[in-house]
Amino acid sequence: MSNQYQVTNQDNGKRIDKLMIEIEPSVSRTQVQSWIKEGHLVVNGDPVKSNYKVQEEDEITWEVPEPEPLKIEAEDIPLNIVYEDKDVIVVNKPRGMVVHPSSGHPNGTLVNALLHHCDDLSGINGVTRPGIVHRIDKDTSGLLMVAKNDNAHQSLAEQLANKTTDRKYEAIVHGEISHEYGTIEAPIGRDPKDRQSMAVVEEGKSAVTHFQVLQVFKDFTHVECVLETGRTHQIRVHMKYINHPLAGDPKYGPRKSLPIDGQALHARTLAFNHPVTNERMDFHVEPPSDFTQMLELIKKRS
Incomplete structure (x- = not known):
C-alpha cells in the first residue's frame, strides 16, 4: 500500500531523508535512505537521491517494504x-x-x-x-x-x-563539578577527525543533556544525567565537551582512570506510557556492583 505526502511551504528546502523521519517518526534515517536506494520512495513519480531538497507541492510517494x-x-x-x-x-x-x-x-x-x-x-x-x-x-x-x-x-x-519518555542515568565523571545543576546544549555529529567517534560539531544534530551533581569527591564527581534527546554517545560526548569525561570511558576519557571495564554509566530510570493502556510505566534499577565499588573506592581516596 502506497503512502503519500505533499510538501508544504514549511518543509521547503529540507533534505528528503530528514523530512521523512519527521513524517514517519518510527523509522530511522538509515531506513529512509535504504527505501530511496531500493526505489521504495519517489518524488513526483521520479527517483531521487537522499540529499534531494524538497520543494513546495512536491508529491512524495513511498511504500514500506x-x-x-x-x-x-x-x-x-x-x-x-x-x-x-x-x-x-x-x-x-x-x-x-x-x-x-x-x-x-x-x-x-x-x-x-x-x-x-x-x-x-x-x-x-x-x-x-x-x-x-x-x-x-x-x-x-x-x-x-x-x-x-x-x-x-x-x-x-x-x-x-516527542520527548515524553523519562531517561535518567548515573555516571562517575572526572573532575570536581562546582555547581549543583547544569544543562549542556550542543549539537552532536560524526567527529571529522575520527569517523568512528562522535563529537560536538556545528553541523551536528541538536542534543540536550541535563545533569545534577549527587556527590563530589577528590578528582571525581557522581552525577545524574537526564536525556532530553537521544544522540549516539550523547552523555559521553557532552561530559567530555565540558571537560568532565566519564570515568573508564575507553573512547572519550583519559587513559588513566578508575579500574572499571568501560565507562561508569548506568541507565537507572526509564518511564514511558504503555503503548496500549496509556498507563505511565516507571522503572528503576540500581547500578551494578562494579559501579558501586568504584564509588566506594573514590570515597576512600577522598
Whole structure:
C-alpha cells in the first residue's frame, strides 16, 4: 500500500531523508535512505537521491517494504527482565552486552537473547534489530525498552521523538563539578577527525543533556544525567565537551582512570506510557556492583 505526502511551504528546502523521519517518526534515517536506494520512495513519480531538497507541492510517494524473515540466531543467554507483557519488555542490560548484531558483533547480543526468550518482536527495524526502539552502548548498563509488535514499536518511537519518555542515568565523571545543576546544549555529529567517534560539531544534530551533581569527591564527581534527546554517545560526548569525561570511558576519557571495564554509566530510570493502556510505566534499577565499588573506592581516596 502506497503512502503519500505533499510538501508544504514549511518543509521547503529540507533534505528528503530528514523530512521523512519527521513524517514517519518510527523509522530511522538509515531506513529512509535504504527505501530511496531500493526505489521504495519517489518524488513526483521520479527517483531521487537522499540529499534531494524538497520543494513546495512536491508529491512524495513511498511504500514500506515487508520486513525480511529474521536470520539472526536465537541464543540461550540469561536476561534480567524487569517487566514484560504482550506488548513490551523492559530489560536491565548488563555492561559488556551489545544491543543488536553487527559485522563486529554477529552474536551474543541482547537481540540474540530476546529471540530465544520470545518470538513475537516487532519487525519495524528489520532483521538485525527486531524490537529495538532505542539503544544503550555496549559498556553502559541499565534499562532498555523493547517492542513486541509493530504497534507498540511505533508508539514507543513516537514517545521518544516527542520527548515524553523519562531517561535518567548515573555516571562517575572526572573532575570536581562546582555547581549543583547544569544543562549542556550542543549539537552532536560524526567527529571529522575520527569517523568512528562522535563529537560536538556545528553541523551536528541538536542534543540536550541535563545533569545534577549527587556527590563530589577528590578528582571525581557522581552525577545524574537526564536525556532530553537521544544522540549516539550523547552523555559521553557532552561530559567530555565540558571537560568532565566519564570515568573508564575507553573512547572519550583519559587513559588513566578508575579500574572499571568501560565507562561508569548506568541507565537507572526509564518511564514511558504503555503503548496500549496509556498507563505511565516507571522503572528503576540500581547500578551494578562494579559501579558501586568504584564509588566506594573514590570515597576512600577522598
